[in-house]
Amino acid sequence: MSRILGLLYGAACYVVFLATFLYAIGFVADVSVLPRSINHGGLVVPAGNALLVNLLLLTFFALQHSGMARQAFKRWLTRGMPASIERSTYVLCASLVLALLFWQWRPIPVPIWTVEGNIGAAVLLGVSGVGWLLVLTSTFLINHFELFGLHQVLRAFKGRPAPAAGFRTPLLYKLVRHPIYLGFILAFWATPLMTIGHLLFAAATTGYILLGIMLEERDLIALFGDEYRRYRTRVPMLFPWRRLMPLRRPTPPRPAVQDGLQ
């Protein structure tokens, strides 16, 4: 019975995640048919108040996201719930906090840049679309269903032990260490209409991504040791410049010739 409940819970969490993810695309792209987006629909308040509320929402998301991802928190959580539904619970909480952000976001629709003309706007929307595609594709590269908890509840349902965390570097992970985060950065910054509200969102999430990378890599080193350390020296963090333009190796210094010794 508890295995069936676990499976249903995991599936429900996944559906909530999917709905939130799809809404996020529309929210950031400012799709006008949505009830709320980054530039419309939310309560209109003075810019100072809006800034404060939005920063609180973003901070709450960052605390939930990073706090619940730490090993110590997972150990504490799994004292009270089966380990097989820990990841689904994480995904559910992250989705609910994100939904709260979408609901309570205060637009500050003062333009910073506006790209007029079909081609320019289409290129920027295209780059943003590529970003979202990069996010989704990369989740499948490292294991989409494990990342969102379905794999774990399915294994528990079949009575199999939880899978050990695996380190993978397929395709895009050979170019950059964090293609999912790169995808988010492209999706958040590439917009034909950058408003103060959107800029706040893009800048705060980018700052959080950089901090999140530091925490995530610390955990990955603890888990995979030298294998991850070597990966870090080989593959750039977010932008594949080093791959596209290999740096010239510095020429080694010539040994000093000392008078009288040669």
Ligand SMILES: C[S@@+](CC[C@H](N)C(=O)[O-])C[C@H]1O[C@@H](n2cnc3c(N)ncnc32)[C@H](O)[C@@H]1O
């Ligand atoms: C939201 S994903 C982001 C993955 C990666 N930072 C990226 O941007 O593509 C976070 C989870 O992926 C795991 N992870 C990160 N890099 C990984 C890799 N190369 N192989 C397997 N898991 C990885 C982390 O341990 C963490 O649980």
